[in-house]
Amino acid sequence: MGLTPISYDTLRVLIGYECNLGCGYCCNEQPRFRNGIRPTRLADLDLSPYKVVCVSGGEPLLHLHRVRQVARLRANRSQLFVLYTNGTLLTRGVAQSLAAMRVDAINVGLHQPSQFGYIISNVEVACKDLPIKLRYHAQERLEGQCLKMWPHLSWRFWRMNDCNRANERRVVLTDWAPQGGVNANFVGPRLYSLAQTK
Ligand code: SF4
Secondary structure, three states, X not given: OOOOOOOOOEEEEEOOOOOOEEEOOOHHHOHHHHXXXXXXXXXXXXXXXXXXXXXXXXXXXXXXXXXHHHHOOOOOOOOEEEEEEOOOOOOHHHHHHHHHOOOOEEEEEOOOHHHHHHHHHHHHHHHOOOOOEEEEEEXXXXXXXXXXXXXXXXXXXXXXXXXXXXXXXXXXXXXXOOOOOOOOOOOOOOOEEEOOOO
16 A cells, blocks of 8 residues: 655744743754754745745744745735744734734744743733734643633643644755844843753
8 A cells, every 4th residue: 555645735934943942842952853854045945835834943033034034935815824932022013023924823832831921911912903813832731720821812732742743844944144133122042941841
């Protein structure tokens, strides 16, 4: 029996691996996942075959101009354009810029439970009345707590090391100036370091 061909409907574009958090469980730090991410130049990036384009990192908001450059390559308005961020740099000004780029949705990955409330309220204020859908991601073991405290929010809960998606092709952009264009809201190399919480 032959193998069923994989059908990719989603492209995940990693702006880079840089992040202002240091989660011990980060998929990018694990060679078995990182090896499947193909290095690609911006000039070679073709978004047109995909229904969904996800922009992530690392933390993509460290380099807002890079997000903008990828957004400009979007094939058409029916293509869903989703930003993945840890939410720590998502100010009102940044959210307005993302709305101007026509980002459809923002997935906010929450990592340190003691910071959840702070980040959620900042993100909600930053994105208020903008045409961007918000969804929060947290570890599965925190599901009950999150749904109890914030039942009105949209959530997705992830399992440790569940890093690959069968329908998703992943590339990392390589042709950026290494120190150019750091977002003005960048507050430091690491906000806090997160140990593995498995
Ligand atoms: S927020 Fe944590 S899991 Fe996400 S890219 Fe940064 S270090 Fe990795």
